Amino acid sequence: MGTAKPAARKSPSKRAPARRRPRKAKALSRGLTAGECRLDTLAGDANDVKARIENEGGFVLGCYNDPLGKQPVIAAVLPIEAIEPTPFQRDLSQAHHRRLADVLDRTGMFLDPIIAVSAPEKGFWTPNGRHRLEAMRRLGAKAITALVVPKREIAWQILALNTEKAHNLRDKSLEVIRIYRNLIDEDQGKSEKDVAFYLEEPSYATMGLCYEKNPRFSGAVYNSFVRRLTEFSDQALAKALRGHEKRSE
Incomplete structure (x- = not known):
């Protein structure tokens, strides 16, 4: 009778690195005071944005330095026809924007x-206001108030900025793959790691491709597995995307 061979040990699945969260800071230790937020004049890109607002029929209400990041922000009223959602934003929820329109109408x-x-x-893009914008259009509004940020990178920070309606896995994944392609158009030289903040999780790009092929794809079944096996790449975005495409097949 032969000696039984010990069962081969399975190598543990590679876990994605834990996401770091900022620690609670000491009270009153960061940013600007209320008085320091005053901004009397704009320069550079911020002044160019102010000129665009006025040239496209908008009205500048004022400007200030953001109290946390110290970046200039312009408060303005924009013609509603001059603003569109970012092209990589999630699909419009008919039910949600109609509910918003009803609330706005009542208030x-x-x-x-x-x-x-x-x-x-x-014109202008809104990275996180699609449902509010469509609700105002549904009510026949002519203009909409906006905080216009000269720093265009904010457009890709949709997932972090979302305040209207919580993203499910499908929403997140479809937005990430749309953002991914837009980032390639903007700058092909960047690596996936360079834009990791905008994408949140590397698995979302793969899941997004799967949802594009099959809107009823059961992403929740596969995402935890894909998440363990993928990490942001040092490769250029276009090349890294081909890797996601291969995994989605």
């Missing part, structure tokens, strides 16, 4: 300005 006021950035050619 009679729009008190939650959208965030906006300059679009590549003309």
Whole structure:
């Protein structure tokens, strides 16, 4: 009778690195005081954005330095036809924007300005205000209040900025793959690691490709597995995307 061979040990699955969260800071230790947020004049890109607002029929209400990041922000009223959601944003929820329109109609006021950035050619994009924008359009509004940020990179920070409606896995994944392609168009030289903040998790790009092929894809079944096996790459975005495409097949 032969000696039984010991069972081969399975190598543990590689876990994705834990996401770091900022620790609670000491009270009153960061940023600007209320008085320091005053901004009387704009320069550089911020002044160019102010000129675009006025040239496209908008009205500048004022400007200030953001109290946390110390970046200039322009408060403005924009013509509603001059602003569109970012092209990589999640699909519009008919039910959600209709509910918002109903609430806005009853209150009679729009008190939650959208965030906006300059679009590549003309007009403006909102990275996190699609449902509010469509709700105002549904009500026939002519203009909408916005906080216009001269720093265009904010457009890709949708997942972090979302305040309207919680993203599910499908929403996140589809937005990430759309952001991914837009980032390739903007700058092909960047690596996947360079833009990791905008993508949140590397597995979302793979899942997004799967959802594009099959809207009923059961992503929740596979995402935890894919997440353990993928990490952000040092490769250029276009090349890294081909890796995601291969995994999604």
